[in-house]
Amino acid sequence: MKPPLRDQAWLQIAVGLSTSMPGELQYQRLVESICNVLPCDAVALLKLQEGELSPVATYGLAPELIGQRFRPAEHPRLQRILSMREPVRFPDDAGLPDPFDGWLAIDTERNADVHACMGCSLYVDQQLVGVLTLDALTPGAFDQIDDMTIAAFAALAAATLRNVALIRALERSTEQQRALARELVQEAQRREGELIGRSPELQKLREEIRLVAATDLAVLITGETGTGKELVARTLHAQSRRHDQVLVHINCAALPESIAESELFGHIKGAFTGATQDRAGKFELADGGTLFLDEIGELPLALQAKLLRALQQGEIQRVGSDRLLRVNVRLIAATNRDLAQEVAAGRFRADLYHRLKVYPLAVPALREHKGDIDLLCGYFLDQARSKLGLQQIGLHPLALARLQAYDWPGNVRELEHLLLRASLKAAREASDRPLIRAQQLDLPDEPPPTIAANLQHTRPDTLPETSLRDAVDAFQRQLICQVLEAHHGNWSATARALELDRANLNRLAKRLGLQS
Template sequence: MQPSINQVLLQIALDLSTSLPSGHHYQRLIAALNRVLPCEASALFVFDEMGFLQPVAVSGLSEEVLGKKFLPDNHPRLKAILGCTTPLRFPSTSELPDPFDGFLKDDPNSSIDVHDCMGCSLYVEDNLVGVLTLDAMKVGAFDQIDDITVETFAALAAATIRNITMVEALKRSNKKHQNINKLLIEEARTKGGQLVGVSLEIQRLRDNIKMVAHSNYAVLISGETGTGKELVAHELHAQSQRSDKPMVYVNCAALPESIAESELFGHVKGAFTGANSHRAGKFELADSGTIFLDEIGELPLLLQAKLLRVIQQGEVQRVGADKNLFIDVRIIAATNRDLELEVSEGRFRSDLFHRLNVFPIHVPPLRERKGDIAVLTGHILDKVKLQFNINTLHVHPRSLQYLEEQKWVGNVRELEHTLMRAALRSIQDQQAVITEEHLGVSGMVIKGVSSATDDMPDQPIVMREAVERYQKQLIEHGLKKSGGIWSKAADFLKMDRGNLYKMGKKLGVKP
């Protein structure tokens, strides 16, 4: 039994809210139209970005049509339909060529000479988006079809085009955002730096990171300012199962108390003065990923209680909202405070401390990392060389020994800033060796190196040549002490073996 027009229209309307494979919505609409209208051929066109009409669904026509594009100026009937806002009917005596001549499915060699033809332009919010065409071989086949019926099908076709266009735009936007997120994650890892060092302390730190990274346990990172707590957080995330998801950074010390709750948990429009739109908080943005709460010890007690609720129940409530949102977030926190002392003195909640302190990781201060100064120095100077596009830059052995004897209360960050300042001075002096003068130290005495002034020149000399002679003497001395073995000489002079060998070759040192 042939379905009624109402049944077909209902099915098309239901299809609008149904998820179907790409292109199926268009073809189902054309198929439904042909079930109730007396047409042997029909086509649905959509405008592309170049102004061509692209067939997206056909019936009674060769599928070859789907691979073609139609420029309206070259097809008078299509141009006429586009110029009319209501259904346009062509008389059988019309001399305008039919765009589908030669494309009939049953008889591709014939032209469509005598037939009924009509079409309707498709609009979405006053924007012309496409065309619907209908062809019947029998003259007068469409006489009993009123314009309202055709306009209804046209409206549903336009709605279908709009829905599909919006879905495809969302998919493209989502893919673009995924690519951008992936790129930003990779850039964050690259810019975030890395844990550099060879000491037992830094190796123990790496082992702890590897041990807990794959779990979802909360991690509390402690350590002095400048030790690299943020680097540890990045490593934990990079080695976790959430590494392809974002890690959202929150500096708790920089959160103004008046807006801290909104920053962390979000707000709804109208929740407070200035809340002009809905806004997701940091926890929502980190959903399925990691949130890094830096300087957690600075968080006010009121917010500590709300943070505890998030950790315990896995849900957040936007400021001004009447419902909660469930989230899946891995929490990493860091502090330079003694949180146990803070708890005992009432400045930090004990229940929150125990929730965060599931797996504590302590980052050792630089003064306890024996042997890491030289490695860090080489790493930092490599970054300086890359930044200033220079080939050679290293530290004089006396300067390196000076660096190794300092307490570094600011830890790696202080060492980095010291070396960057010294490197800038050496570059300005057009020298490849950072000396004590570049470090801002004068008259320093280094263990194992003579500080007598008897060897100081009385006449003007080229300082670079003097430095290179001294370097050559030191390398030769180191090789002599090490039996001509470059690796032992490098240990003696506290240098990287490769760098020492290059320097020796440049200065003409023969083992």
């Protein structure tokens, strides 16, 4: 047997609430369902926004009404409905103008007045969100309708408003997350170009990144502080199949042990003091993307076992919860520690170490690829020029030679910061065309070696793997720079100290790139 028309209407509204159909369609089905079971000529669902009522769906009213805005203070009937929690009926002789007089669709002349009117305010969680109104041309049309029926339809209308608002909020949140992911991806792609260098060491590193990026293997990036391990991780993610997903970065060294588990795996409300609501951890946030655990060697031992389980089984458990969550995360870890030594000392789990070290990437120290210093200087000076608002900034050949001779214990990061400081000093002395000179570099002073001292330390077993011409040029360049610096940039005194004719020294300096 076919259910009564009213039950069909309620069923139709309930189905609309349980589906993901567009909000406008849900609103329209709601008002149409009400009109199908109640003796009214028009129904309007209005949403309260910033003190105004805006129609979101109407039935039986002129279509252009959707574009109208109703200020309750200008419409006594709407004001009355908003002020009451129960349904409000207006007698035929109420003497109050109806906001929809002249708006009925069946009245093509737009001059008919409404004779029967009732409405109900809509609340969601004790918050007033809108109004549902019913109108009819027939006087007394609603006399036989009980308040409970109207209240039930009003509750469904309020639920529809809430449902659509929640869906739209989720859509906005999802879009924000996608925008954030796109921004992170674009940032990673921009930063990918910052892996500066043409040395064999850097070329090998780039090739290894390209090789492992195409897989989902766990990667352990090792290297001294300041070598650019984070940059390698971002470049790896940008070249991976997950490049359009988020890269979540967490610094394990900055994690207090008391909250480290919550940061990684999340927690539920009430799990510990201060856990006032459920919170997703970094593994959940990185689901489908990449999780970068920087300074993994600093992770507490107690947490390493749980991390191992997450990596092996792809399952995590929020603090305070019994439920297991499946996550699909590609892991990249980085450390400046020797994890093999940490394992031997009992400070790092051997099983976790081997699980992380599926594909190790070693980032070379700057002293191992000094041939890239000139490129790095050009890149960092351009950044310094932009930060300081300069048109250009140069580097004196003697300053470059001094940089190339330094051992760089702080690696690329130390070079970057040193050049920024030197740029500031040079700009202070010559704001139009600043030039960084050797004396403006914050490098430790070294006494200039004699020719005999240099020759003494050049033994066959320490010769570089290069051609004789290149080795001689490098030796001459370093020696000239050191002697020139010892004589405070005086070329004549330098020529006398090297027992060379001044003109010959100038020609040699130009060939070696020490003079323009």
